[in-house]
Amino acid sequence: MGEDRIIETTDLTKAYNGQVAVDKLNFFVREGEIFGFLGPNGAGKTTTLLMLLGLSTPSGGRARVCGLDPTRDSKKIKAMVGYLPENVGFYNDLDAIQTLEFIADLNQIPKDEAQGRIHEALDLVGLEAEARKKVGAYSRGMKQRLGIAEVLIKNPSILFLDEPTLGLDPEGATKLIDLIARLNSEKGITVLLSSHNLYQVQRICNRVGIMIKGRMVVQGTMDELAKEKFGLDDRQYSLEEIYLKYFQEA
Ligand SMILES: Nc1ncnc2c1ncn2[C@@H]1O[C@H](COP(=O)(O)OP(=O)(O)O)[C@@H](O)[C@H]1O
Numbered sequence: 051m052g053e054d055r056i057i058e059t060t061d062l063t064k065a066y067n068g069q070v071a072v073d074k075l076n077f078f079v080r081e082g083e084i085f086g087f088l089g090p091n092g093a094g095k096t097t098t099l100l101m102l103l104g105l106s107t108p109s110g111g112r113a114r115v116c117g118l119d120p121t122r123d124s125k126k127i128k129a130m131v132g133y134l135p136e137n138v139g140f141y142n143d144l145d146a147i148q149t150l151e152f153i154a155d156l157n158q159i160p161k162d163e164a165q166g167r168i169h170e171a172l173d174l175v176g177l178e179a180e181a182r183k184k185v186g187a188y189s190r191g192m193k194q195r196l197g198i199a200e201v202l203i204k205n206p207s208i209l210f211l212d213e214p215t216l217g218l219d220p221e222g223a224t225k226l227i228d229l230i231a232r233l234n235s236e237k238g239i240t241v242l243l244s245s246h247n248l249y250q251v252q253r254i255c256n257r258v259g260i261m262i263k264g265r266m267v268v269q270g271t272m273d274e275l276a277k278e279k280f281g282l283d284d285r286q287y288s289l290e291e292i293y294l295k296y297f298q299e300a
């Protein structure tokens with residue numbers, strides 16, 4: 051295992067009732083990077099994230115997260131990884147501070163420490179001014195940022211974000227993606243970001259991987275992927291062009 055590989059999978063496999071969802075998956079994420087986890091619906095991205103967290107048991111192969119095996123050390127991994135699932139639910143009658151107090155309590159963060167962390171998280175995600183508004187009145191973008199504040203409460207060293215910009219308008223998506231870039235550069239958090247928003251992914255990701263039918267068909271920097279598919283060329287290819295090319299040939 052490479053020194054700086056904070057996440058690594060070897061032939062990681064998951065079958066549901068004989069149907070293979072993740073098929074001998076091999077990929078890695080380097081410490082400190084933002085990795086764009088791409089692929090069509092049903093490719094197996096969410097299933098992979100669940101296995102990395104130890105929330106789903108692999109049918110074969112193995113994974114390492116911070117050197118730990120998710121099938122044995124799920125609890126330790128969950129303490130280090132902030133996971134924002136595709137559909138985050140909130141109590142609409144609570145405001146943002148009450149929501150985060152609830153989360154701090156669930157994570158057994160001492161009360162005297164919780165308030166500081168809550169306000170730091172709200173400040174980071176830009177919700178301080180709206181902290182006393184009921185979450186039911188939040189826009190989708192604000193809810194996603196609150197979701198990120200929730201996972202920041204436990205000071206994670208890694209973030210798993212599953213399609214965080216889904217359903218956001220361009221302004222909301224840009225704000226969220228800028229926030230993710232800031233958490234990476236200022237707090238040094240490693241990010242595994244699954245998304246269909248190729249324009250936004252292209253802006254912030256160091257490396258990307260394209261998953262199709264349970265397999266990682268390619269991973270690398272955008273330059274590496276473009277070179278492999280289009281050869282040496284003066285032109286800059288967008289991630290969308292690169293992605294479609296791999297997709298058509300898969
Ligand atoms: N709990 C489950 N039971 C049975 N099949 C599942 C379950 N979760 C996912 N699948 C199937 O596994 C495949 C991969 O799904 P998923 O990991 O959600 O893909 P993605 O997140 O890339 O859209 C799909 O065919 C999906 O229908």
Ligand SMILES: [Mg+2]
Nearest residue numbers: 095096097136
């Ligand atoms: Mg998914």
